[in-house]
Amino acid sequence: MFRPLKILIGTKCPPTRCCSAFVSRMRYVNRLKEDDEACAAALQNAHIFLFHRLSPLLQRTEHRTLRPTALRLGSDRTLLKESVLIGCSEENQAQFCLDVGKNILNPGSSLSWWPETLNDPSPYEPDLCFLLQGQALLRWNQTSGFCSTTGQPTHRNRAGSQRVCSSSGIIYYPKMSPVVIVLVSDGKRCLLGRQSSFPRGMYSALAGFCDMGETLEETLRREVAEEVGLEVHSVSYSSSQHWPFPHSSFMMAFHASVSPAHTQLNVDHAELEDARWFSLEEITSALQVKTPPRRGDPPVVWLPPKHAIGNRLITEWADRQRRWEEGE
């Protein structure tokens, strides 16, 4: 288990008597986005989660205990200005992310922020998904240095939540690509597909980017028609998730059904390597595969990890299907 590497330097979101803690946190974060001075003050007293070239720096925890933060804090605090605001903790501490790797690659910058230990930045606790938000915002700031209209440099506000063209004054906000992900069922089975780029044996729900001007329902119907040649009905919303690949996708997840009389697949192999119907029994065993098969292992179907919204859709379907079959 891993924890993000962070530095903590200070005070908190001011408590208010007139509204709930949640409301006051949301209003505080909004003020920090709009008021550079307030944001600079909050930065001096914040949790700062560290990244290296857009990968979160993580500390291993033993028995879920938190190790002390291993950072040498130099006298040069100018790098702090490159932090981006991601929110406010339940303890009312403003939260920022900072990419130290980007600065270390820059010969003009200070090395005084280098952490003492760089641990393996592999799996981290699923409840730390807010790090994905930080990663996306850092990436957007790193790749949006110039105005696409004038070609002139853009300058960020202190929170890193917007950038302004130095010449035209055009304001840019972080970009996301809306994506629909859908688990199709025929009442007894669910439909999963795999792209050739997926790791061997991994299947997931069908997904696709929204075209300009489409509703989510239209995207969903189009993607299912394009990829597997089926027409869906009875669409119901499940949940949503930010996903960092390929460049900040906003995933909106749905369940949908097809008539049991029309389940014949016509897979577009330019989009999908394979698509298949899976029974509840097959899904139950795929959900139990905890580690992806290694080279040389017998082939096995496995599913996206727990923190991916594809896993959530499949788990929801399996739970509902199990209850329905038991009630029969």
Ligand SMILES: NC(=O)C1=CN([C@@H]2O[C@H](COP(=O)(O)OP(=O)(O)OC[C@H]3O[C@@H](n4cnc5c(N)ncnc54)[C@H](OP(=O)(O)O)[C@@H]3O)[C@@H](O)[C@H]2O)C=CC1
């Ligand atoms: N969290 C989860 O559980 C899952 C997440 N996903 C994510 O869903 C997203 C979409 O799924 P996918 O099946 O690949 O989508 P699509 O079926 O829409 O196919 C992807 C192709 O669409 C084109 N495209 C259109 N608009 C965009 C855009 N805004 N950004 C990038 N490519 C675009 C690209 O083609 P071209 O390059 O030819 O222009 C790309 O190769 C991916 O980011 C994937 O990582 C998918 C499954 C599970």
Ligand SMILES: [Mg+2]
């Ligand atoms: Mg797709």
